[in-house]
Amino acid sequence: MGFDFDSVIDRSGTWAAKWDHTMAAHGQPAPAEAFVGEGPDPISMSVADMEFAAPPCVTEAMAARLRHGIFGYTTPSTDYREAVADWQMARHDWKIDPAWVSTHHGVVPTLYMILRNFVAEGSGVLLQTPAFPPFFDAISAHDCNVVTNELNAIDGRYEIDFDSFEQACARPDVTFFILCNPHNPVGRCFTAEELTRMAEICARHDILVFADEIHGDLIMPGNRLVPFLTVCDGTSPRVITANGLSKTMNLAGLHLSNVVIPDTALLEAFNAASGMAGEWGLNPVSKAGFMAGFREGGPWLDALITYVHDNMALFRKTCAERIPELSPIAIEGTYLQWVDTSGTGLDEETFIHRLLTRARIRVEAGSAFGVGGEGFIRINLACPRSVVTEALDRIERMLRAND
């Protein structure tokens, strides 16, 4: 069956945070300054959701659930947990016990819950930067401190400095590590060897690991997701994995995500903490959509990955041929293109300001991702091909204008 990723869908009037600019974005000028002046229609390539409609199987299941008409309290159930386990087996060859699965209202809310309940105030929290900006916010909101292990770009591929990783884990204040795999924004799918080394170090220093695998289904051809839990036994180090379909099938507004915790005591503690916060249960319409996605969404996802991969290839080819000032990093996973802009000779503020006011394109500024982000932008390429082409044309014209 063919799926349509080419149609441009107008999202105005749908309260889309990515488009309505009422939501302040990290590292962006004040929203009021976005898209000032005259010019073509703005293009938003910032926030990590897609410009594609969810798979038809998901929409139909949600519509059927809506027609039922009763939306009472809903629990994660055995059939939901089994759908999650079957999906992980089918997509990633990862065998999980359905009993390890719980749910929450999103990955960021899960992180806040973990910090609130399992990480002492004043702790050091290890992050591999550049990193997803809300990680920094979550850490400071819980009066903890960011401890940085910078990923180093070596020949265009980001690598882990394991000596500094171990030094950070050995610090007495560091008790918690946030792993992001595939990594937003640098697009790495960490290898089994890298993950094993990280797991060994975390086990040695008794570090609790939050494995954010929310982009884990969005793996570009030639790469694979190695789920972190497959390289550890789950009790040492203690691991809480977060995943789901919010990125995979563009369902972020449904506020449903999974947690996978093989350590029974930790799982019970997590569920108890959710209950204490009044955060148990899940939205029945979201649940119907997710279950359909897990059961029937594979072919749509395969087609989506091919489409996004082609967008990335087009982006790289166009930069190489016409916009050599931009150096896109090869992305192994996620639909987010990380781009080195140092070749423009412009500082970040000027470059972002020109993108907004002249090209009228909104992206994420690299400095929002912390150490190592300066001089980069993150562009969301999960959009129709015509939008990628138009954005590239505008960027080229912007850089060629004399001033």
Ligand SMILES: Cc1ncc(COP(=O)(O)O)c(C=O)c1O
């Ligand atoms: C790495 C990463 N984690 C978490 C999230 C947000 O997840 P949620 O919407 O489930 O809170 C995002 C969204 O961009 C992300 O990129």
